[in-house]
Amino acid sequence: MSEAHAGKHTNYLKIYIILMVLLVISILGPELGMPIVTLVSAFGIALVKALMVAAWFMHLNVEKKYIWFLIISSLLFIVAMWVGMAPDIMLWEGQNWRHCTPGTCVELTVPESRGLFGL
């Protein structure tokens, strides 16, 4: 069956109860209306819940380590995409460009191209 279990039996009910408690906290936390509390309780707890599901339910805690590398490499591609796109989306101006009005068109200030070798 599964070669991932090394004899230690996980108490899945305990993990499930912890996930439920974290869910309640993540819903009630943002009700306080404080941005830092919302960030920690909603997104921080989401990360913790995701890691718990990945480790205990998906058995990544006992899985071959190269599976972790497979998953992390996909995440690194997303980070690379973010890094590549963020300057264009997050900024209002840059080298040779700026938004003419916020959120609408982009004004180009690049000189007209003279083609190859200026011909």
Add this chain to the structure above:
Amino acid sequence: MAFQAPVATDRCNTGISTGKLAIWILLASEIVIFGGLVAVYLLLRLHEGAAWGAEAAHTNVVAGAINTFILLTSSFFIVLAHQAAEQDDRKKAVKFMYLTLLCALGFLVVKAYEYTYEISHGYTWFRSNFWGFYYTATFIHASHVIAGGIAIFIAAQGVKVGYHMNRVEVCGIYWHFVDLVWIFLFPLLYIAK
């Protein structure tokens, strides 16, 4: 009744069964799909700020919370099904697989109610960037729920007669990923107003 051992369990040159490796490779590609959506959502959200938040205020937190509870419970059921399959308790494994399917159905019913309410109140796909993301992300996610439900149903038919018991684990890994995606979508689309 003797069945020939399937290749998915029999061959394991990589140290884990072929079927399990295949599902992990699939999930790595799914991470790029959903991760790409979420990354662009975050970029635009941080850029547009208050205007985005004003649109996000109209999502139904209660429905989102119910769906999160349903999916976490379904994850619990499918991992219990896997545990039962490992103990060769076919009846118990099938029972938990059907409970997972029931949860999937519940999720889709709540989602359908949400869509109906939001569309009837004018919050449609093309209303704003936020709603475009909302419907795209949740529709793609719901499609994965449907596909996972079909896979679990088909696997359960084999498990009933002790055939391809490894499929419980493989379906379970896929189903946990579907739950994982929702764990991130819920705060992004419902909580962060």
